[in-house]
Amino acid sequence: MLVLTRKKGQAVIIGGQIRITVADVSGETVRVGIEAPPHLDIYREEIYRAIMEENASSITDNKGLREMLAQNNGEETKKED
Amino acid sequence: MGGPATERVPENTEKSGSHPGLVVSFPWGMPGLDCREYILSPVAPESPFYFLQSAEQPGVGLILINPFAVFSDYEFELEEDSAGRLKLTDPEKAAVFCTVNASRGMESATVNLMAPIVINMENLVGKQVVLNDKRYSLRTPLAIMRKKK
Numbered sequence: 001m002l003v004l005t006r007k008k009g010q011a012v013i014i015g016g017q018i019r020i021t022v023a024d025v026s027g028e029t030v031r032v033g034i035e036a037p038p039h040l041d042i043y044r045e046e047i048y049r050a051i052m053e054e055n056a057s058s059i060t061d062n063k064g065l066r067e068m069l070a071q072n073n074g075e076e077t078k079k080e081d
Numbered sequence: 082m083g084g085p086a087t088e089r090v091p092e093n094t095e096k097s098g099s100h101p102g103l104v105v106s107f108p109w110g111m112p113g114l115d116c117r118e119y120i121l122s123p124v125a126p127e128s129p130f131y132f133l134q135s136a137e138q139p140g141v142g143l144i145l146i147n148p149f150a151v152f153s154d155y156e157f158e159l160e161e162d163s164a165g166r167l168k169l170t171d172p173e174k175a176a177v178f179c180t181v182n183a184s185r186g187m188e189s190a191t192v193n194l195m196a197p198i199v200i201n202m203e204n205l206v207g208k209q210v211v212l213n214d215k216r217y218s219l220r221t222p223l224a225i226m227r228k229k230k
Contacts, residue, residue, distance in 0.1 A: 038166060052113035058180045068181075
């Protein structure tokens with residue numbers, strides 16, 4: 001990992017297209033400003049990872065879908081009783 | 082960048098999602114999934130459930146739900162940045178779905194209200210967006226939502 005020291009207001013440029021600016025520093029909190037091309041999505045890492053894991057564990061196939069629907073229909077039938 | 086949220090997503094999922102087998106592209110992908118092209122179809126007429134089948138990987142699909150059908154209070158403002166990327170100028174053209182995680186069985190199925198999928202039904206481009214709203218969890222039990230209803 002490349003580690004650089006920057007002061008408030010200073011920036012780094014990545015690939016000539018992405019600019020990350022240190023907007024503010026307060027104690028242990030650093031605010032960064034990010035300018036990047038619109039085709040790139042930007043996430044807080046922990047949120048990206050959580051969504052990635054949730055999406056991955058939600059993946060199913062046609063068989064899984066049929067099983068889910070069968071269980072769901074069963075539940076709805078029960079409620080009607 | 083980003084800017085204030087302005088565009089309100091209407092509750093029109095049922096109406097616009099009712100065409101069977103629409104090819105929807107996700108140019109920015111979705112975290113944890115490798116595909117960019119999917120086929121969206123309702124599982125049955127009148128059902129709140131939809132299936133998003135990868136057009137590239139046969140075994141890969143996601144069960145989706147029309148969140149408004151089970152969670153009547155659900156609402157969010159689509160960020161200007163996302164609306165712009167989806168080329169969504171008319172909120173009426175947006176359809177909203179949430180992924181269902183039924184991997185632990187239907188009784189403990191959860192819905193991802195925090196990262197809904199927004200599809201522009203005009204150009205059939207979709208994006209999974211992240212809401213900055215503490216009310217909405219990544220794993221909201223489907224059963225609880227149904228009881229509330």
